[in-house]
Amino acid sequence: MPTDPLAPDEAQVDRLRQMEASIESLNARIARLAIALGVSLENDNDVADLMSEHHAPTVLHERRVTSEHAGAAHASTSPEHRVAHQREELRGLLIMRYGVEKRYIDDTGVTVTRQIMVQAEQQLERRGFKPGVDGINLERLFGQS
Numbered sequence: 001m002p003t004d005p006l007a008p009d010e011a012q013v014d015r016l017r018q019m020e021a022s023i024e025s026l027n028a029r030i031a032r033l034a035i036a037l038g039v040s041l042e043n044d045n046d047v048a049d050l051m052s053e054h055h056a057p058t059v060l061h062e063r064r065v066t067s068e069h070a071g072a073a074h075a076s077t078s079p080e081h082r083v084a085h086q087r088e089e090l091r092g093l094l095i096m097r098y099g100v101e102k103r104y105i106d107d108t109g110v111t112v113t114r115q116i117m118v119q120a121e122q123q124l125e126r127r128g129f130k131p132g133v134d135g136i137n138l139e140r141l142f143g144q145s
Contacts, residue, residue: 026093026097031133033090041132051095114142
């Protein structure tokens with residue numbers, strides 16, 4: 001069944017909604033990981049400390065093993081390894097978010113990006129997340145609230 005293409009304004013509004021949903025989803029995952037790990041992201045120093053951490057690789061054993069060594073592959077999933085993996089994921093998501101924010105600014109400008117970020121943060125707060133738990137401080141990011 002053919003559908004008519006969206007009008008340019010509708011397509012733009014749809015794209016902005018997708019951008020907001022993407023950043024909201026990313027921020028929610030960052031917030032959940034930070035909460036689960038007990039990591040504060042409320043100021044620049046907290047984020048810098050997390051980003052500058054040095055730790056051993058999370059995969060210490062070869063995962064491509066034969067059936068007789070299958071038990072050894074699962075032995076490396078200790079709580080410490082899971083926490084290390086989650087911290088690595090959190091750092092990766094923060095880096096990805098910074099890239100997404102830059103791309104949004106390049107694509108839509110500062111004003112539209114700010115509105116996307118404000119709406120995404122408001123939605124997270126409505127879902128029960130404390131402001132700043134995801135490392136976003138709109139005052140710091142855009143110079144105003």
